Amino acid sequence: MLDLGLPLDAPDLARASLPEIDGLEAPSASLLAIIVSHGHRDHWGLIPKVQATIPLAMGAATEAIMAAASRFVPGGVALNAAYHLVSGKPMSIGPFKIIPHLVDHSGFDAYALEIEAGGKRLFYSGDLRAHGRKGSLFERLVRNPPENIDIMLMEGSSLGRLANDQRFPSETDLEEGFLRRFEETSGIALVACSAQNIDRVVTIYRAAKRAGRTLLVDAYAAEVLSATGYATIPKPEHGWPNVAVYIPQSQRVQLVKNGIAPLVDKYRDFRLWPEQLRDKAGRLVMLFRGWMMQDLDRADALAGARVIWSQWDGYLADGAGARLRADCERRGIPFETLHTSGHASVPDLKRLASAIRPCRLIPIHTFGRNQFPSLFDNVTLAEDGEWIDV
Ligand SMILES: [Zn+2]
Ligand SMILES: [Zn+2]
Structure with a gap:
């Protein structure tokens, strides 16, 4: 099984139902493993509902990041991998x-x-794009595509979100945008983005460094960055002078309550304390969430502050996003959005599809599947729950 996500439009985990596949609820020899392509909830969210003996496969960093996040995020889950995916390294499951x-x-x-199985070949795109920090991986795939693919399952998240000939800004474009905003800001720059969007954290870090600022992260982001296990990812440790850890008051309470306060001992040398916030504000960029505002308020560190929203603006419609925007308005703090998509534009999807040239292309992970036949060759539309012979 390739991924078992909680659909983004599902009401909640309790009411979401499992697909009818042998082996999910009761053991079956026909289900050998679930492969988790990456750590987004729309790719693993239903796994807590399946019987626990099914082996899971995922990247080692995905496993480590999910474990780190599960200690902080409500509803977070640590999954144990029986197999690790390693790029370019063939593996066999049955x-x-x-x-x-x-x-x-x-x-x-x-x-x-x-x-590959039984002489047939399938290619699953997972979620992907070409305009991020690792765009060269996409170019490599297009230059050296897997050959003789019978069926390609290709994501189409962008369809309907932007015009079919339009492209998204790159992470490099965003870095320039952040740099300009940081230079124009006299006080603390507060960036609301997901700590698990590591590409974006790197973009923000690079812009902060160029602006002569230090990136301030909370314990959750510090743990996620450390869990990547990549030497090239900025994190609060020796060798990264522009990263510091600030633990907000309510997070400190939470750490103690959950018995995991010793987790942050290793950041002792890289901490920034509440009484330092005010003086250093103009030299800081903080990975920020709305509830951290009270810490900055208490520390009198909000003069000249600016908030940059760097995630999907749909999250501003209600809940914490809407509350943050209203809070900024009330306080007179400038608020703007600087973001780019995690998914490929249509022109990039076209390049991928024509490089791989599958016998059949089946759209997945999209609200725009009816556009597929006019955009790509050899499209077969499949219904949820419908079995397809390869
Ligand atoms: Zn994803
Ligand atoms: Zn997805």
Whole structure:
């Protein structure tokens, strides 16, 4: 099984139902494993509902990041991998030969999968894009595509979100945008983005460094960055002078309550304390969420502050996003959005599809599947729950 996500439009986990596949609820020899392409909830969210003996496969960094996040995020889950996906390294699960391909995506450690069994070949795009920090992975895939693919399952998240000939700004474009905003800001720059969007955190870090500022992260982001296991990802440790850890008051309470306060001992040398916030504000960029505002308020560190929203603006419609925007308005703090998609534009999807030239292309992960036949060759539309012979 390739991914078992909670659909983004599902009401909640309790009411979401499992697909009718043998082996999910009761053991069955026909279900050999679930491969988790990356750590986004729409790719693993239903796994807590399946019987626990099913082996899971995922990237080692995905496993580590999910474990780190599960200590902080409500509803977070740590999954144990029986197999690790390694880019370019073939692996076998029963009759299936699988080659994972690391891809560029807003979720870290994300893979497309090339799968062969019984003389037939399938390619699963997973979630991917070409305009992120690892865009070269997409170009490599287009230059050296897997050959003789019978069926390609290709994501189409962008369809309907932007015009079919339009492209998204790159992470490099965003870095320039952040740099300009940071230079124009006299006080603390507060960036609301997901700590698990590692590409974006790197973009913000690079812009902060160029602006002579230090990136301030909370314990959750510090743990996620450390869990990547990549030497090239900025994190609060020696060798990264522009990263510091600030633990907000309510997070400190939470750490103690959950018995995990010793977790942050290792950041002792890199901490920034409440009484330092005010003086250093103009030299800081903080990875920020709305509830951290009270810490900055208490520390009198909000003069000249600016908030930049760097995630999907749909999250501003209600809940914490809407509350933050209203809070900024009340306080007279400038608020703007600086973001780019985690998914490929239509022109990039076209390049991928024409490089791989599958016998059949089946749209997945999209609200725009009816546009597929006019945009790509050899499209077969499949219904949820419908079995397809390869
Ligand atoms: Zn994703
Ligand atoms: Zn997804």
